[in-house]
Amino acid sequence: MPSYKLTYFKHWGRAGVLRLLFAAGGIEFEDVRIDRETQWPDFKPTTPMGQLPILEVDGTIICQKRAIGRMIAKKAGLAGKTPLEEARIDMIVDGLADMETIFAGLYREKDEKTKLENMKKFAGETLPMFLNNFEKLASSSGHFVGDVLTWADVDFFAMVFFAKDHLPYDPLTGYANLTKVIDNVTSNPRIAEWMKKEAAQ
Numbered sequence: 001m002p003s004y005k006l007t008y009f010k011h012w013g014r015a016g017v018l019r020l021l022f023a024a025g026g027i028e029f030e031d032v033r034i035d036r037e038t039q040w041p042d043f044k045p046t047t048p049m050g051q052l053p054i055l056e057v058d059g060t061i062i063c064q065k066r067a068i069g070r071m072i073a074k075k076a077g078l079a080g081k082t083p084l085e086e087a088r089i090d091m092i093v094d095g096l097a098d099m100e101t102i103f104a105g106l107y108r109e110k111d112e113k114t115k116l117e118n119m120k121k122f123a124g125e126t127l128p129m130f131l132n133n134f135e136k137l138a139s140s141s142g143h144f145v146g147d148v149l150t151w152a153d154v155d156f157f158a159m160v161f162f163a164k165d166h167l168p169y170d171p172l173t174g175y176a177n178l179t180k181v182i183d184n185v186t187s188n189p190r191i192a193e194w195m196k197k198e199a200a201q
């Protein structure tokens, strides 16, 4: 079994899904959470692209959340069974990445008043546009691909979990299929266990 060391900041952000995938697969990993103010400036130049998350696998470092996620998902059996399923998972994950890029820009805003205004606009206009599409792409049994849990479902949960604290309302009200996706992810026993640990952090 390779040794895995995942490094990210102390918050959920882009590493939340990666920690969940390790947990869901029952794969041991070192969960390093660094301080942005005190540790990051010195650490940044040592990373491949000046960004986190990074994953060290037996001494080899890779970056980019989705490259890391895809690899862990394969190890965890959550990456689809055929090339077509893999591509459909990538389609969802890449769609979520588009949403994440917009959200991350707003989240980083330093001025609290501007941030609140931008978040309201995001919640009222941008987010429903994405969610309407995702609702149609999810099945009524609450999966994006096939009838089993895949990392597309886990990534969707991770994105909503991160965003919802910054939004003025529950973003999934009225989205039956997406609500089911969240239920399926959170009822996975290993994920439920990990979320309990996260809450205690």
Ligand SMILES: N[C@@H](CCC(=O)N[C@@H](CS)C(=O)NCC(=O)O)C(=O)O
Residues within 6 Å of the ligand: 013, 014, 044, 050, 051, 052, 053, 063, 064, 065, 066
């Ligand atoms: N496309 C990259 C984006 C990574 C990214 O933007 N990371 C942010 C944290 S979420 C970062 O490292 N920020 C610190 C910096 O750029 O100095 C990925 O998905 O991993």
